[in-house]
Amino acid sequence: MNASLLLAVRKAILTVLHDTGRSAQAVESDHLLAxxxxxxSLDLAQAIVLLERELACDPFxxxxxxxxxxxxxxxxxxxxxxxxxxxxxxTLPPVLDH
Amino acid sequence: MSSSATDFLSRLTxxxxxxxxxxxxxxxxxxxxxRTAIVEQAGSDQRRTIAYxxxxxxxxxxxxxxxxxxxxxxxxxxxxxxxxxxxVAACGRQQVPLAVVADDSRxxxxxxxxxxxxxxxLQLSAGPTGIGSHAEHRREEAFDPASAQVVVATxxxxxxxxxxxxxxxxxxxxxxxxxxxxxxxxxLVYDATRWAGTQVWLQALLTAGTLVVPASRAPDCVARAIxxxxxxxxxxxxxxxxxxxxxxESGLLSKMKLERITLGGEATDAQLLAxxxxxxxxxxxxxxxxxxxxxxxxxxxxxxxxxxxxWLGKTLPGGVRLTTRRDGELLVQLSRDTAEVATGDLVxxxxxxxxxxxxxxxxxxxxxxxxxxxxxxxxxxxxxxxADARVYGLPSAITGELVAAQIVLADPLPAEATPESIRAAxxxxxxxxxxxxxxxxxxxxVKHLMVNTSGKIPRHSSRL
Numbered sequence: 001m002n003a004s005l006l007l008a009v010r011k012a013i014l015t016v017l018h019d020t021g022r023s024a025q026a027v028e029s030d031h032l033l034a035x036x037x038x039x040x041s042l043d044l045a046q047a048i049v050l051l052e053r054e055l056a057c058d059p060f061x062x063x064x065x066x067x068x069x070x071x072x073x074x075x076x077x078x079x080x081x082x083x084x085x086x087x088x089x090x091t092l093p094p095v096l097d098h
Numbered sequence: 099m100s101s102s103a104t105d106f107l108s109r110l111t112x113x114x115x116x117x118x119x120x121x122x123x124x125x126x127x128x129x130x131x132x133r134t135a136i137v138e139q140a141g142s143d144q145r146r147t148i149a150y151x152x153x154x155x156x157x158x159x160x161x162x163x164x165x166x167x168x169x170x171x172x173x174x175x176x177x178x179x180x181x182x183x184x185x186v187a188a189c190g191r192q193q194v195p196l197a198v199v200a201d202d203s204r205x206x207x208x209x210x211x212x213x214x215x216x217x218x219x220l221q222l223s224a225g226p227t228g229i230g231s232h233a234e235h236r237r238e239e240a241f242d243p244a245s246a247q248v249v250v251a252t253x254x255x256x257x258x259x260x261x262x263x264x265x266x267x268x269x270x271x272x273x274x275x276x277x278x279x280x281x282x283x284x285x286l287v288y289d290a291t292r293w294a295g296t297q298v299w300l301q302a303l304l305t306a307g308t309l310v311v312p313a314s315r316a317p318d319c320v321a322r323a324i325x326x327x328x329x330x331x332x333x334x335x336x337x338x339x340x341x342x343x344x345x346x347e348s349g350l351l352s353k354m355k356l357e358r359i360t361l362g363g364e365a366t367d368a369q370l371l372a373x374x375x376x377x378x379x380x381x382x383x384x385x386x387x388x389x390x391x392x393x394x395x396x397x398x399x400x401x402x403x404x405x406x407x408x409w410l411g412k413t414l415p416g417g418v419r420l421t422t423r424r425d426g427e428l429l430v431q432l433s434r435d436t437a438e439v440a441t442g443d444l445v446x447x448x449x450x451x452x453x454x455x456x457x458x459x460x461x462x463x464x465x466x467x468x469x470x471x472x473x474x475x476x477x478x479x480x481x482x483x484x485a486d487a488r489v490y491g492l493p494s495a496i497t498g499e500l501v502a503a504q505i506v507l508a509d510p511l512p513a514e515a516t517p518e519s520i521r522a523a524x525x526x527x528x529x530x531x532x533x534x535x536x537x538x539x540x541x542x543x544v545k546h547l548m549v550n551t552s553g554k555i556p557r558h559s560s561r562l
Contacts, residue, residue: 019525019539041465045496046539060495 001029005055005078005085012050013074016043029075037074051081059084102129103280106306111275116247116266120157120187122304127154134308136180141323142313148180156180156220160188163222169214171195172222179290179311181218183303186296190266197249197261200291200551206251206261250293252390262390272394273301282357283308285329287315287338289551293390294363298333315549321346325353332356335363335553336370341546343373344485344508351377362386364554365443365454367476368403375401392439395430396420404445404453427458444470462491462499464535469501474538477531478503483512483520488547488555489538503538506547517543 010027017024020043033039039047052058059080071077106125113121126133131151139145164172172189174196176182182198189196197210214222248264284302286309288295302309312323320342324332334342339361343351356378366385374383383401388394395418398405405420413419417433428445431438442459445452455470462469471489478487486506491499505524507517521541528537550556 020537021526021529041496042500042535042539045494045500048494048496049492049500049502049540058495 001075001078002082005081006074008051008054009047009074009077009081012047012054013037013039015050016046019046027074029073029078031074032072033074033077034072047077055081055085057081057084103277103306106280107275107277110304115270116190116193118190118266118270118304119183119300120161120191122306123150123154123157123183123187126150126306135303136183137308137310137323137327138179139313140310140327141319141321144313153180153184156184157187157191160184160216160220160222161192164188164192164194167214167222169194169222171197171210171213173197173199173210173213173215174291175199175215175217178218179286179299179309181216181220182290183299184220185216195247195249198291198296199249199251199261200289210249250296250390251291252293264393268393269296270300270304272297272388273304275304279305279307281306282331283310283327283329284331285320285324285327285333286311287320287332287334288363288553292552293388293393294333294335294552297388297394315341315553317341317345318347318350321350321354324356325350328355330355330357331360332358333360333362336361336366337364337547337549337555338553339374340370340486341549343370343377344506345546354378356381358382358384360384360386362388363552365456365472366403367472367479369476369479371401371403389441392430392432392441395432402451404448404451407447407450407452410452422452425458426455428452462489462501464491464499464501465497467533467535469536471501474501474503474528474532474536477528478505478524478538481520481524481527483508483515484524485509486547492540497535500540501536501538502540502542504542504544504547506545507543 006029013027014024016039022038025037027037031037033044048058048060071080109125110118110122123135126135127150132149134147135150135153136148137145138148172185172194174182174185176185186196186198195213197213199206214224216222247266248269249261250264252260252262279301282302282305284298284307286295286298286302288298290296290299290311299309301307308327310323310327310329312320315338320338323329332339339359359374359378359381361383362385371383374381382399385398386394387396387398387405396405396409396414410420410422419431421429421431421438422445423429423440426444426446428441428443429438430441442457444455444458446455454472456472460471462471469491474489475487478484478489484505485508488504490502492502494500507520511517511520524541525537547555
């Protein structure tokens with residue numbers, strides 16, 4: 001797993017927790033986003049926007065991929081960005097709505 | 099002055115409506131040819147003035163060209179206000195159809211087949227499709243330019259700009275021609291080619307007044323223009339007034355001799371009204387509710403936000419009838435024989451008032467729940483250290499949209515405050531006052547809020 005992507009995801013999640021008045025906690029790749037960390041869909045939407053600013057990439061807007069199916073853990077999120085940012089991701093349809 | 103004002107008014111109201119602007123300029127040019135009609139680039143080193151005598155001569159010059167060529171219609175494409183005024187006055191008196199089209203609506207003039215064009219040089223020239231003669235009438239599908247007297251483009255606040263037909267009667271309907279309004283100094287911060295702008299300069303020049311056009315909308319420039327030109331009437335959007343109050347040099351604010359502030363274009367909130375009264379004690383604040391399509395619908399003069407609840411469902415003096423749809427959208431019927439028009443503005447009853455909660459198209463939908471950006475903005479503006487705020491929807495694949503905010507910090511910041519502490523206070527305040535989906539998930543600091551050419555905050559979603 002890409003360590004710098006894990007760091008970026010961890011930072012985004014900690015910002016979400018901070019902004020919503022919750023205390024910081026450990027964020028590890030095998031943690032479940034919902035039940036371990038307590039993120040709801042709004043929290044996740046915020047994390048995605050923060051990550052887009054950080055990484056200039058939003059895998060959820062790459063048509064063709066259906067990322068929500070496999071996004072239960074922090075590690076799933078990291079993998080998603082890994083895939084979207086990898087050179088082979090160029091075969092995905094381009095992002096349309098910039 | 100009062101007897102000359104009476105005389106001026108009686109002579110003006112004697113002439114046909116379409117002729118009135120040219121007549122008002124002529125009357126002033128005869129009696130006071132050197133009096134300033136327009137101050138351009140006010141508040142800057144490039145300040146220049148146009149006297150009534152010169153303005154009247156320009157009107158005549160345009161009229162001679164119109165009389166000689168009798169174009170089917172004229173598209174006014176001026177950037178300079180004195181050239182625009184001369185064109186409008188001349189077309190009115192010569193009964194030539196006129197289109198006043200703002201810079202960003204130029205592509206709409208394709209509908210005006212064979213209309214002539216007048217630019218800043220005031221030389222009548224052929225449009226892209228040539229000049230058609232007034233005699234050849236051909237009906238267009240979108241609207242009927244042959245019968246239209248005045249065409250104005252909408253501001254596009256709630257959709258792409260479109261051309262709207264008016265008559266001289268409707269263009270001048272809101273102008274108040276009485277001694278009370280005679281010879282005053284008006285500030286024009288609106289785009290002169292938009293409905294709101296036309297209403298300001300028409301009012302100023304129909305009442306022997308002076309029109310002051312600041313060199314820019316920067317708060318200090320606007321403030322200098324108001325002080326240096328002794329402006330007494332300030333028509334503005336709440337956004338522009340808020341910027342003036344929070345960002346202009348306070349030394350300039352205290353030197354202003356404003357008598358009246360007329361707010362329009364956006365809803366006004368109680369906070370802004372209170373700040374305005376504190377900054378300008380005794381100033382009369384009026385809130386005008388108008389749209390390009392309907393013209394002026396009503397005005398509220400009691401200095402409070404919204405309008406009295408008892409107005410709803412009753413016919414107001416002047417024949418206007420207000421009702422609401424079930425979702426709170428305000429419906430307007432201008433008179434008994436006109437159709438009811440949906441305004442796109444949402445109102446909500448609060449005690450004895452109806453207050454504006456935003457435009458229907460501004461609503462942000464987060465996971466299926468509606469968020470009214472104005473409500474969030476009001477809360478943010480109430481946080482100490484925040485001068486202004488814009489709330490908008492950010493597209494999200496997960497929740498549809500997400501609430502985001504741009505914040506302008508107060509300058510100077512309150513003692514002991516830092517941007518980070520203000521950010522934290524803003525989030526805490528929103529969490530306490532709002533439902534989770536309405537609380538902004540992104541807060542960015544910006545130097546200024548983006549203001550569009552109509553002086554309003556653009557609402558459409560923007561990504562990052």
